[in-house]
Amino acid sequence: MKLERTELSLIGVAIAIAILAQFSPNWLVFTLTLAISTALVVMGVVMLMRAGLVSFGQGLFYCLGGYAVGLGGRFLGITDALVLVGLGVVVTTVVAMILGLLMTRYREIFFAMLSLAFSMILYGILVKSHGLGSTDGFGVVDWTLLGFTPGDGQATTTALMLALVLALAIALFLNRYFKSSIGLACEAIRENEVRVEYMGISHRKVLYINYVLAAAVGSVGGSMTALAAGHVDPTMAYWTISGEFVFIAILGGTGHVAAPFIAALIFTLVRTYAVELAPNAWQMILGIVLLLIILFLPKGIWSLFTRKKGAAS
Amino acid sequence: MTEILRTEGLSRYFGAVTAAEDINVTISEGEIVGVIGANGAGKTTFINMVTGYLPPSQGTIAFDGSPIKGMGPRKLMRKGLARSFQIPQLFLELPVIDNLAIALSAAEHRQFQMIRPVRTPERIKAADEILEQMNINHYRDEMVTAMPQGARKLLDIAIAMLGNPRMLLLDEPTSGVSMEEKYTLMDTVMEAVRQRGLTVLFVEHDMEIVQRYVSRILAFASGEVIKDGPVDEVLADAKVQELVTGKHHRTPEKEGDA
Structure with a gap:
C-alpha cells in the first residue's frame, strides 16, 4: 500500500515528537500525552460531526476507556498497558453497539441531548459507587508494556510513546476512512439523507458503524489518559468534559485528520497558561478564544492551512 | 411490450x-x-x-x-427504480465528482468500504463519462453550490442513472x-x-x-x-x-x- 503525503507527514511528526520527548522536561511530556489522548476523543467527536451529529456525551466513552483500564488492573490483575487499552476498546464497543441502535434514530439537538444524558447516567452511577471511590475515583495499577516495566521517571515517556503509536495508527486509519466510501457517505448523510437512501445506502447502518467506531476511538483516549495520569474519577463522564471535546473539535475543524491534534495541543497549552496567569478567569479566556475562532475561522484552525493552499494555487 | x-x-x-x-x-x-x-x-x-x-x-x-x-x-x-427530484437532492458541500463517486460505490454495493478511497480510477472514469454525456463535465471538481439550477438538475438525473435503473x-x-x-x-x-x-x-x-x-x-x-x-x-x-x-x-x- 502506497503512503500518501498526509500519512508520511503524520509519521514524520510522530517520529519528531518521539525524539524531542527524550530531551523535554517531564511536565511537557505529560502535557503532550494528555493532549494526544484528548485529541483521540475529539477525533470521535469529529467523526460524528462529519456525519452531521454533535455529541455532548463523548465523555461516556472516554470514561469507559479510563475505568476499563482502572478496573482491569484492579479486579482482573491485568498490568499490560496494551491489553488494558484493548479491554477498554472491547467494553466501549459493546456499550456503543447497544446505544447506537437508539442513538442513530436521532438527529440534531435530540442526538446531542440523548448523548449527554447517557454520559450523565454513567457519571451518576460512578458517583454513587462507593466501592469505586465515589467522586474521588481510584488509582490505576502500575502498568507494564509488552513485558517492559517503566522505572522511576520512565512511565511518563513510555506513556507518551504508547499514545503516539496508538494515535498514529488511528490517524492513519481515519485518514483513509474519511476518504473511503463510508467516510464520504457520512458527509453525504449530513448533506442530504433523502438522496443517500435513493442511492441505495442505508443511512442508519452508516451512522451506526460511524458511531461505534467514534466510541472505540474515544475509549483509547480515555484509556491513555488513565495510564498517563494514573487515576480515574467520575468527572471523565461529566458533561463539561464532553463540552470541552466539542470545544476542541470546533477549534480544530473537521477538515483534516490532523486538526484535532493541533487543536487539542493548543487547548491544553492555552488552558495551562490561562490557569497560571488568571486562575479566576481562565474559562473566560478560553471562551474568548472560541468566540474569535467562530468569528474569524468558522471552519476551525485547519482552515488556515487550506486557505493558504487555496491562495497558493 | x-x-x-x-x-x-x-x-x-x-x-x-x-x-x-x-x-x-x-x-x-x-x-x-x-x-x-x-x-x-x-x-x-x-x-x-x-x-x-x-x-x-x-x-x-x-x-x-x-x-x-x-x-x-x-x-x-x-x-x-430510480428517481430525480423537483428540487435536486444533492450533496451541496461536496465536489460534483464525489457526488457521483458515492453513487457509484453504492451501485457496486461497496458503500461500507473503510480503507479504499471512494475515488477509484474506475469510478472516476465512469463519473467522467456521465458528466460528459450530460454536458456538465466543466463542473467536475466544483462544489455543487457553484452549479446553476439546470446543471444541478442534470447532476441529479445523472446520479439517479448511475444505479443502473430500468x-x-x-x-x-x-x-x-x-x-x-x-x-x-x-x-x-x-x-x-x-x-x-x-x-x-x-x-x-x-x-x-x-x-x-x-x-x-x-x-x-x-x-x-x-x-x-x-x-x-x-x-x-x-x-x-x-x-x-x-x-x-x-x-x-x-x-x-x-
Missing part, C-alpha cells in the same frame, strides 16, 4: 384530504410517459408513492411483475430552468435515457416539452387520472383542456419534426 409498472386502486389520503384516488396505470418497458396536471393534482404524490417516499393508503403497486408496495427507496433502487421517474426536470436551457437539458436527458434503454415517467408542466418528448400522457386532476393515452388524444380531450392545459392550448411541432 413487456409491462414494467402497474398500479391498481392506488390512493393516498392525508386525513380528510384526498391527494390521490384510485390510480390504475400500466407502463410498458421502454415507454416515455408524461404526467401532467395542475398544482395539487396528485402528480408528485403518485411519483412519491411509486418510489417509496410515501406509503399508499390503499391499492397495489407492482414493478417488473412483483409487488413493491411498502418497500423503501433503497430496496426499490436495488430493483431498478425505470426512471423524473419530477419536473425543467422546473426552475430558463426557457432557453429547457430544450437543451431535455435533449441531453433523453439522449442518455435512449442510450440506456430506460423506461421514463416524467412530471412536467410545460406542454411543449411534454409534446416534444413523450409518446403517452397521464393527465391528473383532483388526485385522479382523468385521461391516459397518446399525446394528441389526451391534449384534445375537453376535460383535460378544461382542468389541465387550458382551452386555448396550441399544438407545437413534435421532436424530430423541427
Whole structure:
C-alpha cells in the first residue's frame, strides 16, 4: 500500500515528537500525552460531526476507556498497558453497539441531548459507587508494556510513546476512512439523507458503524489518559468534559485528520497558561478564544492551512 | 411490450384530504410517459408513492411483475427504480465528482468500504463519462453550490442513472430552468435515457416539452387520472383542456419534426 503525503507527514511528526520527548522536561511530556489522548476523543467527536451529529456525551466513552483500564488492573490483575487499552476498546464497543441502535434514530439537538444524558447516567452511577471511590475515583495499577516495566521517571515517556503509536495508527486509519466510501457517505448523510437512501445506502447502518467506531476511538483516549495520569474519577463522564471535546473539535475543524491534534495541543497549552496567569478567569479566556475562532475561522484552525493552499494555487 | 409498472386502486389520503384516488396505470418497458396536471393534482404524490417516499393508503403497486408496495427507496433502487427530484437532492458541500463517486460505490454495493478511497480510477472514469454525456463535465471538481439550477438538475438525473435503473421517474426536470436551457437539458436527458434503454415517467408542466418528448400522457386532476393515452388524444380531450392545459392550448411541432 502506497503512503500518501498526509500519512508520511503524520509519521514524520510522530517520529519528531518521539525524539524531542527524550530531551523535554517531564511536565511537557505529560502535557503532550494528555493532549494526544484528548485529541483521540475529539477525533470521535469529529467523526460524528462529519456525519452531521454533535455529541455532548463523548465523555461516556472516554470514561469507559479510563475505568476499563482502572478496573482491569484492579479486579482482573491485568498490568499490560496494551491489553488494558484493548479491554477498554472491547467494553466501549459493546456499550456503543447497544446505544447506537437508539442513538442513530436521532438527529440534531435530540442526538446531542440523548448523548449527554447517557454520559450523565454513567457519571451518576460512578458517583454513587462507593466501592469505586465515589467522586474521588481510584488509582490505576502500575502498568507494564509488552513485558517492559517503566522505572522511576520512565512511565511518563513510555506513556507518551504508547499514545503516539496508538494515535498514529488511528490517524492513519481515519485518514483513509474519511476518504473511503463510508467516510464520504457520512458527509453525504449530513448533506442530504433523502438522496443517500435513493442511492441505495442505508443511512442508519452508516451512522451506526460511524458511531461505534467514534466510541472505540474515544475509549483509547480515555484509556491513555488513565495510564498517563494514573487515576480515574467520575468527572471523565461529566458533561463539561464532553463540552470541552466539542470545544476542541470546533477549534480544530473537521477538515483534516490532523486538526484535532493541533487543536487539542493548543487547548491544553492555552488552558495551562490561562490557569497560571488568571486562575479566576481562565474559562473566560478560553471562551474568548472560541468566540474569535467562530468569528474569524468558522471552519476551525485547519482552515488556515487550506486557505493558504487555496491562495497558493 | 413487456409491462414494467402497474398500479391498481392506488390512493393516498392525508386525513380528510384526498391527494390521490384510485390510480390504475400500466407502463410498458421502454415507454416515455408524461404526467401532467395542475398544482395539487396528485402528480408528485403518485411519483412519491411509486418510489417509496410515501406509503399508499390503499391499492397495489407492482414493478417488473412483483409487488413493491411498502418497500423503501433503497430496496426499490436495488430493483431498478430510480428517481430525480423537483428540487435536486444533492450533496451541496461536496465536489460534483464525489457526488457521483458515492453513487457509484453504492451501485457496486461497496458503500461500507473503510480503507479504499471512494475515488477509484474506475469510478472516476465512469463519473467522467456521465458528466460528459450530460454536458456538465466543466463542473467536475466544483462544489455543487457553484452549479446553476439546470446543471444541478442534470447532476441529479445523472446520479439517479448511475444505479443502473430500468425505470426512471423524473419530477419536473425543467422546473426552475430558463426557457432557453429547457430544450437543451431535455435533449441531453433523453439522449442518455435512449442510450440506456430506460423506461421514463416524467412530471412536467410545460406542454411543449411534454409534446416534444413523450409518446403517452397521464393527465391528473383532483388526485385522479382523468385521461391516459397518446399525446394528441389526451391534449384534445375537453376535460383535460378544461382542468389541465387550458382551452386555448396550441399544438407545437413534435421532436424530430423541427
